[in-house]
Amino acid sequence: MSIYPDAGILADTLMKQCGASDYAGYDPFDGLNSALFRRLRLSSVPFAQIAWLQFHKRSRFNFRPLVGVPPLRNPKGIALIILGLLERERRVHDDWNVAEAMRLAEWLMEQRSERKTWKHNAWGYHFDWAARAFFVPRGTPNAITTCYVARALAALGQHTGDTRFVDAATDAGLFLDSLYRNDGDYYAYIPGESAFVHNANLWTAATVGEAASRLGSEALMRRALKAARRSGDLQREDGAWRYGTRDHHGFVDGFHTGYNLEALTVLQRAACTDEFAGRIELGMNYYRTTFILPDGTVKYYDDNVWPLDTHSVAQALITLINVGASKADHDLASRIYKRAIETLYLPRHQRFMYQRGRFSANKVNYIRWTQAWAFYALGMLSNLTKKTDATLEMAVSPGEDNESY
Structure with missing residues (x-):
């Protein structure tokens, strides 16, 4: 009996x-x-916020319950769950998935950032976010969260015919368009910030492009294409993208590369163009040969396997299924799944760990970064396998005029 569970199960x-x-x-x-961090007023200490955040991110032990960090819903995580529920509905057709997705979508509508400030639908994280480039208070909208929520709402609205959700996604595209920076022809990650990060720029371009297509807006589409061309021009000759343009953005990693390729694919579809086909092909060739080892292990960085990361695995499955889409890509996706079961799955806990390093593992249970991504990606893989099996069954089934049977 196989040690690899069915992806759908x-x-x-x-x-x-x-x-x-x-x-x-x-x-x-x-x-x-x-709550402890707030009571100690450590935010007044230089770099204390980044140090505190990184400590909890990197720790193999989950100290959050001890320091008063409550478990909460994350808008991007909920968006991924909705996308996963729609994949599950395509597989099992029991209607519960749509009802659950609708319930979660209503919650997302309630979690929109303050419309008086931002004018349009937008979403951010449920925590303060400190990075070297900027500090973002909780609730401040950002490009990536808004893009994924818009994708989930649009997909749900299209599946159910509920125009409220499609309209909400389209309106989010107008917020995202407000992030366009004329001084560089790209979309910013955060309102008021100038950091140029390729995955944020390209996913925003894709989501704005979809809104432009629904609205019939040539102006929106022109900006989306111009921003995508800007990132396209900065793609390296080998097909790679640095994370961004600042000095500390020089790294190249797998899941952000996958984001870029998927976003370009979505934008091409929305714009009814093949303008980026060469960029996508070049990037996919680089992605396959750089980030995926022959045994199906997914590397985190271009120059380092470690850490093995469930998020990286999930995006690899999505990229191969949605962007590559060849039989070889689908076979590679199956190999990646089996390797992830061997290296990252926790059978006793029936979930995936966060990351595995060369000498240790971080098994903290993160819904948004780990389980939601895995749920969505495995749903796609299961539907792909089901579709492939059905095609093979049709190919070998005897027909009335098939004389070889």
């Missing part, structure tokens, strides 16, 4: 686990929600 197991807490949980970056 495993996706169902992850869904039940996430649903047991009503999709609330911890996040690698939620350390600043700590």
